Amino acid sequence: MSEEKQQPRRPIECGVPDPMQYMHPVLKANYGNWAWHDRMRPGVLHHVSKTGDEVWTVRAGTQRQMDVYTIRKLCDIADTFAEGHVRFTTRSNIEFMVSSQDKVEPLIGKLTEEGFPVGGTGNSVSMISHTQGWLHCDIPGTDASGVVKSLMDMMHQEFIKEEMPNRVRITTSCCQINCGGQGDIAINVQYTKPPVINHDLVANVCERPAVVARCPVAAIRPAMVNGKATLEVDEKKCICCGACYPPCPPMQINSRESTKIAIWVGGKHSNARSKPTFHKLVMANLPNNPPRWPEVEEVVKKILYAYKENARDWERVGEWIERIGWPKFFDLVDMPFTHHHLDDYRGARTSLNASAHIHF
Amino acid sequence: MSEEKQQPRRPIECGVPDPMQYMHPVLKANYGNWAWHDRMRPGVLHHVSKTGDEVWTVRAGTQRQMDVYTIRKLCDIADTFAEGHVRFTTRSNIEFMVSSQDKVEPLIGKLTEEGFPVGGTGNSVSMISHTQGWLHCDIPGTDASGVVKSLMDMMHQEFIKEEMPNRVRITTSCCQINCGGQGDIAINVQYTKPPVINHDLVANVCERPAVVARCPVAAIRPAMVNGKATLEVDEKKCICCGACYPPCPPMQINSRESTKIAIWVGGKHSNARSKPTFHKLVMANLPNNPPRWPEVEEVVKKILYAYKENARDWERVGEWIERIGWPKFFDLVDMPFTHHHLDDYRGARTSLNASAHIHF
Amino acid sequence: MASKKHETKLLDELEDGPWPSFVKGLKRLRDSEDKQYAPMMNDLLGQLEHSYETTRGYWKGGTVSVFGYGGGIIPRFSEVAKDYPESKEFHTLRVMPPAGMHYDTDVLRKLCDIWERHGSGLIAFHGQSGDIMFQGATTENVQHAFDELNEIGFDLGGAGPALRTSMSCVGHARCEMSNFDEARALRSVINEFLDEMHRPALPYKFKFKFSGCPNDCVNAIHRADFAVIGTWRDDMKVDQTEVKAYIDEVGRKYMIDNVIARCPTNALSLNDDDTLDVDNSSCVRCMHCLNVMTKALSPGDDKGVSILIGGKRALKIGDLMGTVIVPFMKLESDEDFEKFTEFAERIIEFFAENALEHERIGETIDRIGLTHFLEGVGVDIDPNMIRHPRTNPFVRTDDFDEAAEQWKERKKHRAEGEDNIREDFVAAE
Amino acid sequence: MASKKHETKLLDELEDGPWPSFVKGLKRLRDSEDKQYAPMMNDLLGQLEHSYETTRGYWKGGTVSVFGYGGGIIPRFSEVAKDYPESKEFHTLRVMPPAGMHYDTDVLRKLCDIWERHGSGLIAFHGQSGDIMFQGATTENVQHAFDELNEIGFDLGGAGPALRTSMSCVGHARCEMSNFDEARALRSVINEFLDEMHRPALPYKFKFKFSGCPNDCVNAIHRADFAVIGTWRDDMKVDQTEVKAYIDEVGRKYMIDNVIARCPTNALSLNDDDTLDVDNSSCVRCMHCLNVMTKALSPGDDKGVSILIGGKRALKIGDLMGTVIVPFMKLESDEDFEKFTEFAERIIEFFAENALEHERIGETIDRIGLTHFLEGVGVDIDPNMIRHPRTNPFVRTDDFDEAAEQWKERKKHRAEGEDNIREDFVAAE
Ligand code: SRM
Ligand code: SRM
Ligand code: SRM
Ligand code: SRM
Ligand code: SF4
Ligand code: SF4
Ligand code: SF4
Ligand code: SF4
Ligand code: SF4
């Protein structure tokens, strides 16, 4: 292995691989030519092309963070029970395509047997958008894999059934940056206090003007502490956003006491019916409680089942709440409405109810 | 009359008069006890109380700015053809209440004969919200009475008929302050250039710090011109809002060249269906052309009839445009869409189309 | 004194046409040569024609008032008095109308007579804030006119940084949608705080408006600092026979497209047997279906008002509508009205003490944030105040649990049907 | 080298439950004692358990790359390497998947084999930006792993201030809603600008995402700087027989409440004979009715894409969604794809030259205003870019007439079906 040092290999800049080489033949043959689809049961999609070709897709959940053994097992199943072609969805579910309906049940049987829940289609709770957390990230407030595993265990039945009013797309984010994105329900780290500065380190580690520039509310200013050039935070101004932390790790925003979990609802990406929306704060200050975050589980469960029991067909979480109103929502889930829910950031004005549209 | 100077009369602070003393007896008898209403013809409302009492209201247009002869004529009509009780609406129309249906037609006949158009009810174009202008205001860019008269002449048929998809409530404002308020269609003075400062006067007339504070974009700063303490405007920043002009008349915002008329659409006060909305810019830079403002008339007419021909029942102007989309609206009225229509003031972000909802 | 009549070529063009002409009216006054106001109206027409020619206004302000009051008069002095001397002073008296703008012919004639003696003969029914505007008095005559008006029971309205003249819709007097006694509410508040109207000492103007239902026929939400909108809390009333009658009349498709599909919160559903399902807990009282089917649908019995604070027009920060501050309060008993007036006072006081100069209350709320405003006026938070909770995480939440406790308290009160105005509130000094 | 296995009391609790357990997977790797990664995974588990105990993360960044590239690796060095030395370096290779994430088992097995040799055995399918994340390589092994992956046709994705890995929905491959060839579009753009990905030199990250229709199955509008959404311009296709079949199945009331009344622009009306009226000019292509009635309704024939620019998550100014910049462009012929790529380049160049450091393009637009952005990238204005025109009068309009002339020009082009991307555009220097 020493010849490499002498002659480093130049990369082949091949870019994004062509999917056609790996695609299921029926998909390839009908590329851009599909006519309609239906779902015969949870976890299964049935697509019919304009030429009459049919394909059945079986969707199963994975842990996303997979060891090679798990991946190989999925390959074995694909080879034996399906047709050797799979794809992954935007939510880390795996999909097996088969060209005849009789392969569907055995495939489901095998997947279930091997512990891969079949579901995530239609009006189910699909896999949670997953981020890195303690396993890999350099700025995490919690662990994504653990939160996701705990919640998916709790919601397993809702993954394998399609009993929700509409799809439920949940996200997690292990810091306020929100790599997990917006969700019908979102479980995000929330910093509850301004950063605590390790003045000894700032001087060495941080490019101070860059950090000052990063703060959206100009709460950081240069300062001298014990004769060292460091930074200080105006706690009255600070909105606990954590933007200063990645460029300057000595501005510790995380601590056992201050890193909490907040729950958000009503994010929506699709344009179906209503325009896409951002999620909205419901619950803050939940403990960051590994390994199973029971307080978070409890809150998510309440929201999920309030939605399941009260929403109408096709209503996404946010649309349901729009209809019944926020007062009723907070009552149904039995959660507090506080001044923290009132926006006070830029443009807050537009979130005020400037109408006599009132829910009683 | 000289004894007053010796002994000034102290006011009786009697406040708002009690309306009961002037109210039509059927209204008084059924106060708070009405059951339903309908309209037998344009300009006439028919209300039925829970006890079965009935009252017919005939609504007629006035010029608002009335000479005592006109008012006395209306009183004569009320005494002869109605029952001596009238009221005025929020839009300066006069209403005659009668307790028997057979009085309705003769009353309408007389009003029409005397030049008071009967209408303004239901799905008609009612009287325009009227402001002061050159007749009385100290900061006007145009004359409200003249604009209103010209437009109401043009729309007379739409006042006396109920052929619009829903009510049309038009407003005028003779400066950007907008005393006339929001409208389905609004005809407002628009300043098209920054103020031109009469430096000789500033020193004497204006409290400079107060004027500086009035500017919403901090475009005004103190300056010295010819050795005098005056003000200057940063024309790059100035948004031509005119807020500096009332407290400092030497900051001339009006001129023949710069004072123009802009047309707005889609303001709505009612909470019916959609929440109340602000009106939106359609057309700018129209000439301020007395005595009849033909260019303004032309634009208003186009909008009004595009609405009349294209909107569905119950759609207000703004709701109609929401449905058909702004691209089609600008096409239908054949008016330009320019960068001036793009908001760039605070919170502009919320007016952007952040969705794939697109009208083709 | 009878000067030559000014030419009014441009204004003359406004005499034609089917709409009543203000120019004709002005000329009638000018031509009443036996009347004291004829010369004034001649010069007024002259100056106005000059404005039409030059597209400029020629009035400037000043200071004029009646004895004992500071406000209520809009003083106008001509900048071109040299050419139009008789109308060099042309002040307006803003006079408050009876609530709901009801008159009998007797009182209208009296108003005309007074103005014929002391003014120009020109009266506007009404200004955009609801005043009867007696326009065109000399500085001297302002007092005479006021005295006589005052003697027959009329009082000056608002001008300047003061409580302003208010408006209420016809409501209770002639409208089945009405949910409270608008005229009583208006008079309770305005007549209680006349001092704030007559002696301007607020940071800026402050307006109340009263609409009996969310149709908002006086434009309160946009145009009042303190908007009072009637509404109801229980179920709307449905007369299924009238529903069917309506469908028979307009057809099913029309009913679906114009009623069912237009409900903003999908609270309506048409059954296959042509009866109507109303999901009252989803209904936001927009009024649409009630407006369309006036016989079939009507407001419930548990009536009251919503209060929205902060509406104003464009000046400085741009247009603002009022924000829901009190989603519901009863307004029926004497005690209700007392509480209401007390609350209005609280808001006015907060405004007086916290607004910057020339800042409307809506701008104050925008500047300090809703949370601080609510604390400042002793109002409990309610989700009806907002369209939706915050979408950004930029908030310090370490006191969330304490705030949650307060919410529990609030919920107890709410469960008992109480509004969110804290009774035990004492304003901070 | 085989150190004692760390205790993992807390993590062990995550082995139970019906959902596939990542802890089990990690342990399987730790327990593969014949594999080079076993000791690394033992210490990795140890450090992770330590995080679970202390609720803190222990990784820090650094600089690691492969020869010839600047980006694509997320370097991780342990802050607690003293206690967990074998996992002291635990870098991730971000590797771009085939567009649409299609695999056969053969290639998946190859990926596993490579990672078994040079990495931790831990792979994520996929990261939120769409990368295959090969997590856990030592600094030395990063190059080996990359070399082998690269040999079988895979390339590194984005990291740092660079063009990022992109995603496209399954679309054309298996979805009847699809309006363009998502995979081709993705590959056209990304493979054209690989230099911007592999040698990070942009002000900040830049992401493309491709959804075949407004259902937006890859969350493009929220999560991409440049979102491409399939749509169509002509009428949707209606199969009235299938409409009736659907109504027969679900009932009229259900149809009214769930389809007719849910259309955001009231573009649908149910006729009394159970046929459906579609007002295509009011329809905003929200997809709802097509989603509900997959057999009865489908997109039209004149397909293309809408481009929205500026989506990103919360950091600094708060969440932004993309704004419509190109309401419609065709994306079928080779020329269309060329134009599309050229336009993408224009945007990237504008971003490179005008964004501040650490500023996303959405923030740039927010800072400079949409008008200046459009001018900077040679795009003609269109009312579809906004929800509605401005509601405030705070704009200087003396050049309105000139701007109106430009609109006339634009309308001519539009009438010929052209998009609003100016062909003759030359970027200002
Ligand atoms: C496989 C996948 C695309 C891919 O390239 O991987 C996909 C596939 C389909 N989506 Fe999706 N969507 C997929 C992620 C999404 C996402 C993104 C996400 O989940 O992060 C969204 C946006 C969610 C949001 O709004 O926040 C999404 C919003 C939709 C919608 C809109 C639903 C709505 O009413 O708001 C539809 C329409 C429908 O289902 O009728 C849709 C419809 C579909 C259809 C029915 C399209 C078709 O005709 O094939 C596909 C099967 C859906 C099903 O599960 O029943 N897909 N779809 C993704 C599966 C994710 C998963 O494993 O759960
Ligand atoms: C790995 C991944 C999460 C995951 O587990 O899937 C991730 C992980 C990180 N993200 Fe992310 N982001 C990931 C997808 C996203 C997404 C989702 C997307 O692309 O659709 C977003 C939201 C969309 C967007 O771009 O705004 C996202 C928004 C951010 C941001 C906020 C950017 C903003 O402008 O608001 C940051 C902070 C930054 O870049 O300074 C960030 C930064 C980071 C960093 C590099 C943390 C840092 O600054 O040091 C994380 C490295 C973790 C690690 O050790 O691997 N990440 N990040 C995702 C990338 C995997 C992949 O390549 O496939
Ligand atoms: C008389 C008046 C109240 C007053 O105290 O003076 C009044 C009276 C009625 N209004 Fe009004 N509205 C009056 C000004 C308004 C205004 C304010 C304005 O015009 O400046 C509005 C808000 C307009 C806006 O949104 O910008 C207003 C929005 C409504 C609506 C809501 C319509 C909608 O669909 O948006 C209704 C409901 C309806 O007509 O079905 C309504 C309904 C009514 C009813 C039907 C109520 C009733 O049952 O009696 C009354 C007869 C209406 C008619 O003309 O057919 N009234 N109404 C006002 C007459 C003004 C005029 O002379 O034209
Ligand atoms: C007379 C009247 C117009 C009319 O012809 O009807 C009027 C006329 C003037 N208004 Fe007004 N406003 C009139 C109703 C309104 C309304 C409508 C309303 O009350 O519903 C508004 C919009 C609502 C609001 O309060 O915002 C209105 C918003 C303004 C503003 C802008 C306030 C703001 O905060 O944006 C100003 C400017 C100021 O106060 O500095 C203003 C200022 C003025 C001044 C005093 C101009 C000045 O600053 O010198 C005008 C005196 C004209 C004159 O010579 O008589 N006027 N003004 C209305 C009052 C008549 C009455 O008392 O009944
Ligand atoms: S959400 Fe935060 S902690 Fe989690 S992966 Fe993204 S940057 Fe890291
Ligand atoms: S946490 Fe955010 S608001 Fe607070 S100092 Fe850091 S960057 Fe500024
Ligand atoms: S709109 Fe302007 S000019 Fe007209 S009355 Fe009001 S303040 Fe005067
Ligand atoms: S017109 Fe408005 S923006 Fe311009 S200087 Fe005056 S106050 Fe400032
Ligand atoms: S606001 Fe309501 S109650 Fe008052 S008049 Fe209008 S419709 Fe009637």
Ligand code: SF4
């Ligand atoms: S009042 Fe409005 S919200 Fe309530 S049911 Fe009727 S239409 Fe719907």
Ligand code: SF4
């Ligand atoms: S975005 Fe549209 S085209 Fe793509 S998979 Fe989803 S539904 Fe199909």
Ligand code: SF4
């Ligand atoms: S696609 Fe959406 S907007 Fe178009 S008709 Fe169907 S439901 Fe209405």
